[in-house]
Amino acid sequence: MTQPAAATGDRAPIRVVLAKLGLDGHDRGLKVVARMLRDAGMEVIYLGLRQTTDTVIAAVEQEDADVIGLSMHNAGHLALATRILQALDDEGLDVPVIIGGIVPEEDVDALVAMGISAVLHPGASAVEVAEAVRGSLGDRSVRD
């Protein structure tokens, strides 16, 4: 039985918003990732399919999310990453974004250069996925 966080002084669980943007129906991978993060002790706010940058931003604000995870299987990753990073910037939100899914190796550097924290490929292990989330927070992974 987990102890109440307040009583033990433990930090709160990391909160992650998971979504797919736009017209992209392949959500099986994202569901697996949700389960991996749950089992790593994180709280997953699962938005699922056909989200927009606006709904993701609204969820991040209302849910006080620490990290955004976006799944992409529609070859739109470069355009969509640009859009979400711009939207976060416009709102003054400093929340790391991780992309997972089908991303050609030659696009990874471009995504990282524009500010994506990590790119996870098919076959990433549960440990790798959880580490990518914790790593994206750096020393913020211990919440205040």
Added chain:
Amino acid sequence: MTEPGELLERAVAGERRALGRLLSLVEQGGEAADGIAEMVHGQASGQAAVIGITGAPGTGKSTLVGHLVDGMTSSGARPAVLAVDPSSPLTGGAILGDRIRMDGVAGGRAFIRSMATRGHAGGLALAVPAALRLFETCGFGPLVVETVGVGQVEVDVTRTADTTVVMMAPGMGDAVQANKAGLLEIADVLVVNKADRPGAEDTRRDLEHMLDLSRITGLAQHWRPEIIMTTATTGDGADQVQTAIQAHQAHLADTGQQEARRQARIRQEVLDRVTQHLGTKASQYLSTNPDALREALNGDRTPAATAAKISKRLLSNQPPI
């Protein structure tokens, strides 16, 4: 870290991120949460209607809430939703999957917050009223709390609402199930969702009979919950649910029960806090006085007698055994 006082100013001014952060702080409990409670005190009137929605997993609670919230915002209200889902007892993680069913309503005037139960012994019971007061201070109302209808804490949280909506779906049991003690008894409004599925009318009939018996036995004298048939996926019936909720709230106001429920809520919250406080004290006592358990462990004394002895010492502030 931004000071809670500044966060509250920004949240009251309409900044959603500040409210989101404050909700995390009250959820975490401890000194920061107590400080926020002090700041909010007097600012929230405690008059915003609290609507609890509960029922078995998969009955369509979140989907219906999405339609209700939609209706409330169209009529000019600024509803806020607290959607509670369970945490894993093994890892503390959670998949909060209510928001996905409330598609399209979160971007507008409504505010939706998902909350995990976090395995708190009473923690959820403390976090929910604190979060509701924050919502109200920031101008939100009505306030909707959605919980899965399993687990005493979840049911209690919903039960302290002004109006409790209990959702059912066809195929989940017969008349005997309907007459078992529990969830159905606390309903002010009953919803049979998935009305397009076979068996929905049977479920309705079983519920009507259950309510008839409540009247015969004298359990329910003043209010007979209306049974509304809905198909949450299409939104059919959501308007009637809203009307039934309003009818119940008018009934509460007419009969003075609104004030009684408000007082019951405050009583429950005080009790929950005292219980948590004493529980923490007892837990600390056992950790720092391992000898206190010895007689129970070696069989010289029953656990009950050991507990009575420790309770007496704790409450009278006597030194450890």
